[in-house]
Amino acid sequence: AAGVIQSPRHLIKEKRETATLKCYPIPRHDTVYWYQQGPGQDPQFLISFYEKMQSDKGSIPDRFSAQQFSDYHSELNMSSLELGDSALYFCASSSDSEAFFGQGTRLTVV
């Protein structure tokens, strides 16, 4: 069965650079979530989209933005990167309430 696809799997950026993370949800899933997980921490909710519209927002810095496109894929844009942004970034998708996660993007800011 198709799963949530995230790209890239690994990303290394320098401070103050910009990064774009992509997420391709499971086909026919209408909801996408983005999470940030630091080492030893639980996934922190950033933002979600339902039918291409932003539906809820968590602790997402103003330097981050996200959108969902007409084909339902989503992108998380992160600007002015800081060392503290180094983390695993997960995307999840759902069609009802059960959310399934992608493999994540490991972002390292140096």
Added chain:
Amino acid sequence: QKEVEQNSGPLSVPEGAIASLNCTYSDRGSQSFFWYRQYSGKSPELIMSIYSNGDKEDGRFTAQLNKASQYVSLLIRDSQPSDSATYLCAVNLFGGYNKLIFGAGTRLAVHP
């Protein structure tokens, strides 16, 4: 108070025993509850969902929900070393919004 709370553990159980993991949540109107398993450096994997009071069984896993007490638990029977992982409780907050909130996770260690 965090919206979803779990004991961080580690919870150590011998192989073959029952592991009991607990979670409380603060939003009384929450409707959907989930347990995820996460191995180190990997993504969370959904193992159980529960929506109504009572027990729900799936193989060696049983989820229990008590909305009056705002409490959800996960029992793992016949624990195996491969069950050693962090178990995350997640709650979809009330209001029709898509905001799945996780607890801090309980680290389970099953020793032979």
